[in-house]
Amino acid sequence: MPLATCVALLMVFDWAALPGIVLTLFLRYYFRVGAEMATLLTVIYFTSLFLAWLGYRWQAGNRWSAALGLMNLAWMRVGWLLVFLTVFFMTVLQIVVESGLLPGYLGLVTADFVTLRTLINLQAMIIGILLNSHVIYLVIRMIRQPRYWRVLRMMLRKQRAPGVKTTEMVVWFLVMATMVTLLSVPSISEPFTKILLSDYTLTLLFPVMLFGALRYGYYFISIVWSITLTVLFYNYQGFISETGFVHNLVFVSALMLVYTITLLLMSALSSRQRLLMKKFKSAALLDPVFGLPNLRAFNRDLARHPRSMLCFIRVSDMDVLSRNYGMQLRIQFKQQLAVGLKPFLQSGERVYHLPGYDLVLRLNCEDADMKLQGLHDYLEDFRLLWNGLPLHPNIGLSYCTVYSPVEHLPILLGELSGIAEVSLTTGQPESNKSDHSQVQLEIRDKVDMLHKIQRALDDDRFVLMAQPILGVRGDSYYEILLRMFDGSQDTLITPDKFLPVVHEFGLSYQMDMWVLRHALMFINQNRVRLPSLRFAVNFTPSTLCRPTFTRDFKSLMLEYEIEPFQIVLEVTESHLLQNMKYADFAMRELRAYGCRIAIDDFGTGYASYGRLKAIQADILKIDGSFVRNMLTDSLDAYIVQSICQVARMKHLSIVAEYVETEEQKAALHALGVDYMQGYLVGKPEPLATLLDFP
Template identity: 45%
Template sequence: MRKTFCYRRFSTRWWGLPLLLPLILMPVSGHFSARLQLAEGYVYLIYLPLAMMVAMLMVFDWAALPGICVALLFRYFPLISPPQALTLSVLFLIAICISWAGYRLHARNRWGVGFGELSMAPIRLFWLAFFLPTLMLILLQMVVTLGVLPEASTLFSRDPFTIRTLINFQALLLSCVSLLQVYYWLIRIVKNPRFAAILWQRLQRQMAEDVTFRELFCWGVLMTVMLGILTHFRLDRENLLTSDYTLTLLLPLMLWAAMRFGHLLTSLSWSLILIALYQFREQFIDLQTQLQHLAIISSNLLVFTVTIFLMAAIGTHQRRVIIKAKRAALTDPVIGLPNLRALSADLAARAHSTICFLRIPELDLLSRTYGLQLRIQYKRCLAGHLRPFMQPGEEVYQLPGFDLALRLDSAAPLVRVEEISARLKNYRLTWDGLPLQPSVGLSFCSVRPPISHLHELLGELSAMAEVSLNSGLPENLQQGGIPVQRKVKDKLAMLHEVQFALDNDKFVLLAQRIQGLRGDDYHEILLRMVDTHGEQLKPQVFLPVVHEFGMSWEIDRWVLEQTLSFMDQQRAALPAARFAVNLFASTICRPHLAKEIGAMLQRCNIEPWQLIIEVEESHMLSDLTWGNRSINQLRELGCPVAIDDFGTGYASYTRLREIQADILKIDGSFVRNILSSSLDYHIIESICCVARLRRMKVVAEFVESEDIAAALRKMGVDYLQGYAVSLPQLLVSLAPAAGEKINP
């Protein structure tokens, strides 16, 4: 521990590592700086000491200045006279101090942010990569022009407007743009060796998610081949591959790395490539070349460097933004819990999961009483109450409205679900000193990926959680042994069949005659559906799906339009025909149903008394609902209304006092056993008596024999319907030209 403390102190104080490192790095940087001796004088292709000094400031701030000053003196005192060495060192320090002060003032507390940060790129490019070399050029040019320093000891000549000056200036720019980052990382690792592991982690994070080892290997092989051609292969001078033109082929390879591998790997590899190119420059740079050609090569590499680094920074920034956006998209911004997308992703990533659905409908009333903040706080606290019980990787998910979902990894879900249920019952939230404990419905099911219908599955769980609110027990969606995902899949498949039938007129209308004992017969419209395989399906197969997914009105409207259109077309042959059409209870509850049906009747020029509306009695048809209002409006319009399947479900004698109707249809379950069950006989007899008091006509369904028909006639039933009276037949067969009958 003491050794670590001493090293930390040594690595931060000006007399320690900031003083020692420049003395080591300055001669190394001078050795690797590429310099050419030409007839006009020597020129630098890349000048590394300047990048090293700036990197020292990037790591140690102003504490690096003493070490930089000593390193400059040690570098120039053996080469030139002491006054000239001192003058040159002072010029370097002035330029470095002014540039660093401007950078610190502009960057403020973000001056030490790591490389690759796109928002800091313009500031660093200006102060450290452009302003500093430019200021160095101006200061050195001034002292050379004034004769303070000889031309041989500096990078510049007396005439500032020469190709040699331009090449040396580009060398300073290229060094500050490309090698600054390499020196920075090297110095940081020396200061804190653990920074190497941090760099490795950053390098991995910056790569695109779909980058593979094969892609990296291919890029590395291509880059190695290109460097080998440029630096080692001895080919004829006239060969295009050994010319400086081959340098341009490096750009697409580096842009590939910039867009795929991240800023860190791209900038590090390109910086090392530049050093290698200049160390083996004899292969592609002719020592007898003209200065203009050399200036073009240097400017191209400078432009390449800026382009590659900016593209790498932009690509890395875009990936970082996309990752943040994806993470934000998986979390509800208000509640702070993972959302439905996160649930879908987690289910897809696990081989087996158990979904628990929590329904808390009382939160609606509590939210209206105490405000929306109550709902938010309740869900947050409930999630916190459940998390200690959950295993690593399991989570609570926010769902719209007043619901939550849990995902469990347990191999014995029933036991854990019961424990969760017990924990839910013990939870209460104290709000303004008042303990609140709303009821929570809990349903669950086990699933395996792939889960292609998650929203529909959650809808099924929501319905079961509603049942749990009444039973007080967790409800299993998989009761009966049928896999829940298969049930949902079958429902969606049937939904697609229904939609296909609607779009392509694949529904078939049948008509069954209802015999009136006074000779006033009419027909009931029956619906069948032809699926994509050509099979005809009965209503009990597809109508539950129609009702569940809210397609009731689409189906009822299609039946009404087709029936009225048939009546209009056969007006001459069937002038007084009457047809009864069954409508869903949800359709009856449409506020403007009577107006819509009235418009259809008027469009087809059909009298209202020719259309009988059959309604299956439901709890929705109470005295104060739109359902009962629609019935009254239809009767005022002139359409008779029949209550279907009376005696089962919600139908009762109490309902007869609330609902005004013209026809009462006795459910077939009573009619079928009328000869063998005295109870059913008396029930039908009492229904007929009540109907007479209400001035309603009675229809008996499922009349399957003549004996049953005779018994019903004696009771005073007005209409008979069943196989003993008539079999269902195609609606179009009622036209005079057709007479084909089909089996039901």
């Protein structure tokens, strides 16, 4: 106990504790053995403590006073304050006893050093320093600073495993207390009871304490185990047999030493593991570069609140600014913007980092209009001072209200990003959803449609429709249209329902190649009954721009032995604006291959005539919106006439869509239209119905 107390004092007061330790030790032994032997014992204590503390301070440096239970200092403390201190102290004491300066009856060593008694004392000293120094250290800290008990209580809670309940701890304590009580009761003669009150119960105590070490942490188990050992050693007669008492005491003390080291080590490791896990979880919720909560934290916070308002902040032109001034500009801009937004946030509301140049806020729904106006005003006034230059890129703000659980969060953020683009133009917070649940419902419907499309592609649950295109000179071909089965084989989904989802999620190429393969397959399988059958197949500009498209197209044509003249590629003109350069290369190559190119829905895209000068095509299809009312609307009639004149100058064949009456057909024929398409000519029918015609 004296060494444990001395170590605890050094851990609190450092070198300043040595004078008090020396005086106390001298007085302690002075009244027991006299001044001469008290002086000698005090010198032995002082020398051992001085050298051990000197070595520890030298190796630990400025971290010598760090909290107990830290693994990075554990080995230094074990090496210097436990192993070195006890071994050096016992060795010096043995030398002094053997020299005759001290009598052997003091109880620590005898003239014969290698004895069981010496081993017992050494093990007892190690256990005492391991445990009692911790408890005494905590007591001294609380006496010196009464508020330290709050820190200790916080550490006891912090080191406990998640999910530990009071009931569990009470049950564990009752089991442990019962076993300690059994061990402390003097032995009696009944066989069964004698087993329970023997050192056999001591072995059963270890798993109970080990459970506590893993669940309740280092501080808790060190305090409880220290008190437990004190009680057990005070009542050692209850579990140590008098027969072979010394040998039994050696075994029990060694067992206690192993238990102590194991319990302290396991409790320290488990506490450290839980602390690291907590840090890892906290770090996983922060972006390491921007230091802001990330999408994982955003998703977690949405789940914690039944109703939230989301505000999406879109920073325009940040890409250009980042290229000119470096990535540090983007980092500093988002950080300062997030800091400036915090005064507008209530408890539980946060700013979250999104990949790229955007931020998103989760707000409570109370006083939503006032919050939005305050955020908008701040964003309008925000400036980043970068090297003396105030920067203020255009910032868009969109918002919506959602209920937990929020499904398909990335898609929802994509919707808000698109709405924020509108805000960049209007200069006001935008939300085109009047119903708070409409965004989530539309996203859910969109995802359901995506799943249907993917299953249809995998299981061939699409159906090809054919609508005739009749030439004024008697020739004809068919436009291939697409429908999708909805669950059952008798319900079809029209393209306007699923094609937007196909384009949004990048399935255009997969869809186009599915249509092409099955159209070519039909021609190949029915080439005898339907010789020289020609199909017009629609392709998206993204498909034409794919580097491998022309190679894949030719490969399928060769696989099914189809002649190039049998396929007309229809491309929507309004989609070609931003992809003209890449689409033109593919169209040139396919025209050279022998296929014909048709520009679909001509007139609906802007700058159509300018594009027509550069587009390499063979057929021009007039959009049906102009044909439908051309007999009653002079402007539509003039547009159709103008398109026909330009097409003839380019030597293009002309196809008119939505031809529904004989009057329309006659008027179009007079304008020089070469092909008619519409309900007057024929409605879309399943591809297999072509086999029904003679």
